[in-house]
Amino acid sequence: MQDEKGKLNDETAxxxxxxxxxxxxxxxxxxxxxxxxxxxxxxVVKRLLK
Incomplete structure (x- = not known):
């Protein structure tokens, strides 16, 4: 969720x-x-059916 500097990463933002x-x-x-x-x-369905 956060990078090394404590800021939100792009994905979380x-x-x-x-x-x-x-x-x-x-x-x-x-x-x-x-x-x-x-x-x-x-x-999820694909993985459950494997």
Missing amino acids: NILTLFVGVMMESHEAVQAINAITKALAEQ
């Missing part, structure tokens, strides 16, 4: 930006979260 967008009801942020969760669910 991007995720937090998406969540703030969702909290503020940003349509694009909601779509991004939906796409991420769908891709994650598909990967």
